[in-house]
Each structure stands twice: as C-alpha cells, then as structure tokens.
Amino acid sequence: MTLTADERWDLIEKISNKVVTFSKFKHTLKDALGELTVKPLTGIPIAIAVLYGFWSVFSSFAGTLCTDGFFVKLFDGHFLPWIQSVFPGKGGWFYYIFVGDPAADNCFEAFGVLTSGLFVAIGVVLPAIFIFYLMMALLEDVGYMPRLAVLIDTIFHKIGLHGYAIVPSILALGCNVPAVTATRILETKKQRFIMMTLLAIFIPCGAQLGIMQEVIPESIGIVLLYLIFGYFLFGFILNKITPGKSPEILIDVPPYQKPLWNNISRKLRMRLGGFFKIAVPFVLFGCAIVNILYLSGTIDWLARVLTPLLTGWFGVPGETVGPLIAAFLRKDLAVAQLSAIEMSKYQMITSVVLVSIYFPCVATFVMLLKEGWKNLLGSLAVLVTVIFLYGGLINVIWKLLGVQ
Amino acid sequence: MNEKIGRIYFGVLGIITLIFGITDLIVTIGGNDFSWGILEISSDMFRGGWGGLIVISAGLFYLSSLKNFLEIHQFSKALMASILIWILAGTDIFVRITESIPGGEDGPWFNSLEGFLSTYAPPYPPVIFLLPFSLVILFSLSKRKKA
Amino acid sequence: MKKILLMGNPNVGKSVFFNRLTGANVIESNYPGTTVDYTKGYMKGNSEDFEIIDVPGTFSLEPKDKAEEVAVKMLEEKKDALVICVIDASKIERGLYLALEIIERGYPVVLALNMWDVAEDKNIQIDIEKLKSILNIPVVPTIAISGKGFKEVVLSIKKAASVGVKEIMEKVGEIK
Numbered sequence: 001m002t003l004t005a006d007e008r009w010d011l012i013e014k015i016s017n018k019v020v021t022f023s024k025f026k027h028t029l030k031d032a033l034g035e036l037t038v039k040p041l042t043g044i045p046i047a048i049a050v051l052y053g054f055w056s057v058f059s060s061f062a063g064t065l066c067t068d069g070f071f072v073k074l075f076d077g078h079f080l081p082w083i084q085s086v087f088p089g090k091g092g093w094f095y096y097i098f099v100g101d102p103a104a105d106n107c108f109e110a111f112g113v114l115t116s117g118l119f120v121a122i123g124v125v126l127p128a129i130f131i132f133y134l135m136m137a138l139l140e141d142v143g144y145m146p147r148l149a150v151l152i153d154t155i156f157h158k159i160g161l162h163g164y165a166i167v168p169s170i171l172a173l174g175c176n177v178p179a180v181t182a183t184r185i186l187e188t189k190k191q192r193f194i195m196m197t198l199l200a201i202f203i204p205c206g207a208q209l210g211i212m213q214e215v216i217p218e219s220i221g222i223v224l225l226y227l228i229f230g231y232f233l234f235g236f237i238l239n240k241i242t243p244g245k246s247p248e249i250l251i252d253v254p255p256y257q258k259p260l261w262n263n264i265s266r267k268l269r270m271r272l273g274g275f276f277k278i279a280v281p282f283v284l285f286g287c288a289i290v291n292i293l294y295l296s297g298t299i300d301w302l303a304r305v306l307t308p309l310l311t312g313w314f315g316v317p318g319e320t321v322g323p324l325i326a327a328f329l330r331k332d333l334a335v336a337q338l339s340a341i342e343m344s345k346y347q348m349i350t351s352v353v354l355v356s357i358y359f360p361c362v363a364t365f366v367m368l369l370k371e372g373w374k375n376l377l378g379s380l381a382v383l384v385t386v387i388f389l390y391g392g393l394i395n396v397i398w399k400l401l402g403v404q
Numbered sequence: 405m406n407e408k409i410g411r412i413y414f415g416v417l418g419i420i421t422l423i424f425g426i427t428d429l430i431v432t433i434g435g436n437d438f439s440w441g442i443l444e445i446s447s448d449m450f451r452g453g454w455g456g457l458i459v460i461s462a463g464l465f466y467l468s469s470l471k472n473f474l475e476i477h478q479f480s481k482a483l484m485a486s487i488l489i490w491i492l493a494g495t496d497i498f499v500r501i502t503e504s505i506p507g508g509e510d511g512p513w514f515n516s517l518e519g520f521l522s523t524y525a526p527p528y529p530p531v532i533f534l535l536p537f538s539l540v541i542l543f544s545l546s547k548r549k550k551a
Numbered sequence: 552m553k554k555i556l557l558m559g560n561p562n563v564g565k566s567v568f569f570n571r572l573t574g575a576n577v578i579e580s581n582y583p584g585t586t587v588d589y590t591k592g593y594m595k596g597n598s599e600d601f602e603i604i605d606v607p608g609t610f611s612l613e614p615k616d617k618a619e620e621v622a623v624k625m626l627e628e629k630k631d632a633l634v635i636c637v638i639d640a641s642k643i644e645r646g647l648y649l650a651l652e653i654i655e656r657g658y659p660v661v662l663a664l665n666m667w668d669v670a671e672d673k674n675i676q677i678d679i680e681k682l683k684s685i686l687n688i689p690v691v692p693t694i695a696i697s698g699k700g701f702k703e704v705v706l707s708i709k710k711a712a713s714v715g716v717k718e719i720m721e722k723v724g725e726i727k
C-alpha cells in the first residue's frame with residue numbers, strides 16, 4: 001500500500017506528535033552570528049571581509065612565500081642552469097622540447113617541458129592550489145558557502161538562477177571539472193545549461209588564479225572584474241533567450257560547525273592527488289605540444305594567418321597563438337606562456353581575458369561532453385559569440401580610454 | 405562586564421575604528437601612503453580601499469551593537485566587528501610572516517635573524533592598533549558564558 | 552553480496568556514514584548537494600560482507616533534479632537492497648517523509664537519527680523507543696562525526712525487515 005503525499009504528511013504529523021517534544025529553543029550566539037552573515041546589510045561587508053582574507057592569505061602564501069620566496073630561486077638559480085648544462089644534444093629538437101631556450105635565464109622564458117612545464121606546475125600552481133583548496137575546504141566545512149548563497153540569491157534571481165547556483169560557481173573557482181558535475185543539483189535543463197556555460201566561460205580556476213597572481217599581480221583585479229561583469233551580463237542575456245523555466249528552491253542553511261581537521265586533510269589530499277594525476281601531466285604534455293608546433297613552424301604560420309584577427313580585432317600580438325593553443329590543455333600554462341611575450345600592460349590584460357573566456361580546458365570539455373552533447377554544442381555557440389563580442393569589447397574599451 | 409561599561413568601551417572603540425576606516429579610504433583616494441610615527445596607512449587599493457571599507461563596517465557594527473548591548477543579537481554584532489578586525493589584522497600579520505621567512509632574491513635560502521625580526525618592526529597599519537582593543541570582546545564573551 | 556543503500560535528505564551526513572563504514576574517501580561538506588553521483592564501497596560485517604552505496608541526497612522519491620534522479624534510480628535498480636535511511640534528527644519530519652516512501656515501496660529500512668548532537672543543542676527530544684514501536688523498524692540515534700551509534704546501526708542491519716504502512720498507521724492510533 002502506498003500513500004498520497006497528503007496522507008503521508010498526515011501520518012508524519014501524528015508520529016511526531018507522539019515522539020518529538022520541542023522544548024523552548026533559545027537563540028544561541030552561533031545562531032545570532034549566522035543571521036548576521038545572511039542579512040544583506042551586515043552580510044555583504046562580512047562577505048567582503050571573508051573574500052579579502054581569502055585572497056590575502058592566498059597571494060601571500062602562494063606568491064610571496066612559496067613561489068617568490070623559494071621556488072623561483074630553486075628553479076631559476078639552480079635547476080635551470082643545471083639542466084641546461086647537463087641535458088644532452090644542445091641545439092637539437094629534443095633539447096628544444098624538453099629544456100627549451102638554452103640561453104634563457106628564467107623558467108618562464110625557457111619554454112621547455114622540464115623547465116617551464118615543471119616550474120609552472122610545481123613552483124607556481126601547486127602552492128596556489130594547496131592553499132586555495134585548504135581555505136575552500138575550511139569554508140565548506142564551517143558552513144559559510146550556503147550563507148554566501150543566500151546572500152547572493154537576490155542578484156542571482158535577476159539572472160534566472162536561484163542562489164544555489166553560487167555553489168557550482170564557487171566550486172569552479174577551485175576547478176571547473178567538479179563544478180560541472182555539481183550543476184546537477186539545479187532543477188531544470190535551462191538552469192543547468194546556463195550555469196555550465198557561464199562557469200566554463202567566465203570562472204577562472206584556482207590554478208589559473210595562482211599563475212595570474214604571479215605574473216600580473218597589479219592587473220588581476222581588472223581581469224577578475226571584467227570576468228565577473230561578463231558572468232552577470234551573459235547570465236542575464238542567456239536567461240532571457242534560453243527557453244524553459246527557472247524555478248526557485250528554498251535554500252537550506254545548515255548550522256555553523258567546527259571544521260573537522262580529519263575531513264579537511266582528507267579532502268586536501270584527494271584534491272591534490274587529482275592535481276598530480278591529471279593536471280601535472282597535462283601541463284607537461286601541453287608544453288611539449290606547443291614546442292612541437294613551434295618547431296614544425298605551425299605556430300609561425302598560424303600567427304601569420306591569424307594576426308589580422310588577433311591584432312585587428314583583439315589588439316593583441318600574433319605570437320599569442322602559442323599560448324592560445326596551450327589554453328586548450330591548461331589555462332595556467334597558457335597564462336605563463338603569455339608572460340614571456342613582449343606586449344603592453346593592456347594587451348596583457350586583454351590576452352589573459354581571452355585565455356580565460358576561450359575554450360574550456362580539455363578536462364572541463366570532457367565533463368561538459370559527459371553531461372550531454374547538445375548542451376555542449378549550445379555552450380560552444382555561446383562561447384564563440386562571447387569570445388568575439390566580449391573579447392573584442394575590451395579592446396574597444398582600451399581604444400576609447402586611449403591606452404592602446 | 406556590566407552593560408554600562410561595555411557600552412562606553414565599545415562606543416569609543418567603534419568611533420575610533422570608524423575614524424581609522426575613513427582615514428584609510430581618504431588615503432587610498434589621495435594615492436600616497438600616509439605615515440605618522442609608528443602608524444602607516446597604505447594607499448594600496450586592496451589594503452587601503454577594500455580594507456578601509458571593512459574597517460568602516462567594523463566600526464559601524466560596534467556602534468550599532470550599543471543599544472541593549474547584552475542582548476544576544478546586539479552582542480553578536482560587536483563580536484562580528486571584532487572578527488572583522490581579526491581577519492584584517494590576522495592577514496596583515498600573515499603577510500609579514502610570509503615575507504620574513506625567505507632570504508630575498510639574491511640572498512641565502514632563509515632570512516637572517518635580524519632580517520626576520522625587522523619584518524615585524526613598526527610602522528603598523530591601523531588594524532594592528534585596533535587588534536588588542538578588539539580582543540576585549542573575548543573577555544565580555546567569557547563573562548556572558550558564566551552568567 | 553548484500554547491498555545497502557545510504558539514503559536521506561541532502562546534508563544529513565550520509566557521506567560521513569559512508570566513509571566511516573567503508574573506510575572510503577568521498578567528499579563531505581557542510582552544504583546540501585555535495586554528493587551528486589553514487590559511490591560504491593565495501594564493509595566487513597561480523598558474519599557477512601556488504602556492498603554499501605552512498606547515494607545523493609533527496610527529499611522525496613519524485614526527483615526534482617538530476618542528483619535526485621540518480622538516487623531514485625539507484626533505489627529502483629537495487630530491488631533486493633536494504634536501506635539505511637539517514638535522517639537529521641533536528642528536522643525529523645522531512646526525513647520521515649522520505650523514510651516512509653522507502654518503507655512503502657517494501658524495502659527493509661534501518662533508521663539512523665543522525666545529528667543527534669544538533670537536536671540536543673536545539674532542545675529537541677525524541678522518544679526512540681516509541682518511534683521504534685510505531686515504525687516497527689530499528690531506529691538508532693547517531694552522531695556520524697564522532698561515530699556514536701555506528702555499532703548499533705551495523706548490528707541492526709540483521710533485524711531490518713519490510714513493514715507495511717497500514718500497520719504503522721494502526722500503531723500510531725494505539726500508542727499513547
């Protein structure tokens with residue numbers, strides 16, 4: 001025998017009348033603090049402070065302490081000269097692929113698999129995602145995420161996603177791959193499509209943030225601002241033009257909790273393990289591919305063919321073709337390679353924006369494909385439009401400001 | 405701590421915090437670092453600008469907690485104000501820690517002891533001065549718990 | 552091998568349960584919707600081994616989103632499975648809703664009243680014995696993060712059998 005929903009609720013009421021007693025429930029300090037973080041008037045300053053703390057710890061740990069403090073010295077001062085001298089076959093193509101430029105005095109400019117590749121993966125990105133995942137796990141376990149979700153709910157409603165959409169978006173800041181899967185908690189196809197598309201295009205991942213704070217620390221704010229603005233703008237447009245419904249969901253806010261060290265360290269281990277298994281090989285492989293394309297002259301040829309588009313439309317030098325190809329595999333590698341190209345500060349901003357909104361990295365691409373090829377085609381169509389319009393727009397802005 | 409003393413204390417602290425926050429913003433807009441004795445206010449967009457906004461909020465939180473100070477929802481505002489200051493001061497100290505350990509670009513791997521210690525020497529930003537006074541909230545908290 | 556499904560509302564601690572019972576590593580976080588796909592793991596019991604499946608959280612068996620679809624599909628595929636229904640003791644009603652739905656479909660259920668500590672904090676008292684006798688299934692208060700009640704849950708697996716809602720409805724009437 002089965003019941004209707006009403007009969008079931010009826011039965012539950014009877015049961016709970018018999019077995020549950022609610023004594024008077026006094027608000028505790030924890031509840032009161034919880035309320036403060038959710039109400040917009042107090043919640044927004046608190047959210048700003050949390051993000052401020054997050055970013056400050058992120059950049060000083062990854063940038064100041066690990067990368068600039070130790071890894072640059074290790075790689076540029078010791079490892080690079082050593083491998084340049086001991087690696088056999090100087091001048092040959094094998095040497096070029098693995099060590100790169102024999103005269104380079106830093107790993108950003110060397111471009112080899114074992115020089116640039118290892119440096120980017122281990123020296124820059126590893127410390128960045130370590131601290132990033134650590135703090136993210138803390139926020140997740142304390143229970144701040146759903147509160148941030150409630151807070152941003154009002155803004156998200158305007159772009160047709162209920163506040164929970166922030167959860168995949170925040171996860172995407174760590175890595176887009178699990179974020180794509182996390183969109184499954186959204187109710188309708190429309191919501192999922194919009195969310196997947198937006199996060200694949202506009203949300204930079206932790207690895208990319210790590211390398212950005214290393215190579216363009218003074219303009220990263222502008223890049224992020226431009227991406228966030230695009231996120232909302234295109235979210236709004238997509239909500240208008242995508243058929244379907246975007247119903248609301250009540251957001252459940254769990255109580256604040258003491259984070260459990262056990263759980264945090266386990267999550268950290270799992271996510272770092274994933275980084276070594278998937279990300280590091282892709283960075284190294286990406287380096288190799290780009291070098292092979294350089295050697296075979298493909299990149300020079302592409303740069304010549306595409307210069308009218310790249311320079312004419314986006315205002316960036318033709319050599320950015322190399323990094324743009326690397327961006328298919330890993331965006332962190334692409335940003336690192338951009339930093340070795342001669343260009344103005346504003347061209348640099350444009351090209352970092354391009355790398356970000358450009359095709360999702362291959363791992364994300366595979367995830368999108370798993371969630372359905374129709375969605376993927378739709379996302380790609382949006383993506384191409386965004387690259388040309390929104391990517392071109394930034395160049396127009398620079399022109400109007402007279403800086404380019 | 406009884407209600408009256410608490411109100412006076414956090415009232416004064418709130419006003420000072422607010423003034424510091426506003427100064428932060430003014431200095432940031434002005435574009436030049438400001439220093440006076442062992443106090444230094446950064447004009448950096450991140451520390452001065454966003455940081456200033458947070459300090460202002462902390463000041464406002466303190467001030468809005470004064471009415472009926474011991475009531476839990478009011479008290480939580482004062483506690484939150486202190487937490488905001490701890491975030492700012494904590495990250496500032498953390499920045500110093502990360503700067504103090506490595507030996508610098510051309511130096512040895514690790515910093516010398518003097519170099520290490522000198523990173524912690526003044527001048528300090530406003531939040532560091534606010535930090536000890538904001539900790540008083542812990543005292544009122546323990547008093548509350550006992551009561 | 553006997554199959555056990557871990558089901559319940561989102562964010563009630565199913566994944567903590569799963570990790571503890573199987574020694575596996577699935578992500579646990581303090582927000583609903585952490586688990587969106589199922590994970591299998593194995594547990595050594597006293598006399599037999601079990602296959603345990605961590606299922607995404609769901610509010611009911613009429614799925615609202617893709618994660619819930621996975622949950623319902625898991626249940627429908629594993630006709631001979633036993634269900635450990637994990638409930639947030641501080642929000643018992645909505646948990647019971649799902650539990651009843653599962654019971655109605657004829658699955659043997661062990662009811663874990665998790666977050667017992669949270670319920671105590673909120674001054675909610677639940678009469679376990681009464682609930683047991685109304686539902687006629689094993690009911691165990693648990694605190695997943697500390698492991699309290701886990702032994703009893705594992706021991707109760709043997710005792711779980713399918714019950715009819717009709718009996719439950721009659722029993723509610725009888726009991727004081």
Ligand SMILES: Nc1nc2c(ncn2[C@@H]2O[C@H](COP(=O)(O)OP(=O)(O)OP(=O)(O)O)[C@@H](O)[C@H]2O)c(=O)[nH]1
Nearest residue numbers: 562563564565566567580584585586608666694695
């Ligand atoms: N206080 C307390 N917290 C608990 C208990 N059990 C789990 N938690 C916490 O509750 C949160 C959610 O736990 P999960 O295991 O991720 O929940 P889940 O049921 O798998 O959630 P979904 O995968 O989203 O459906 C975590 O932060 C746990 O630490 C408990 O008994 N007491």
Ligand SMILES: [Mg+2]
Nearest residue numbers: 565566585586
């Ligand atoms: Mg789970």
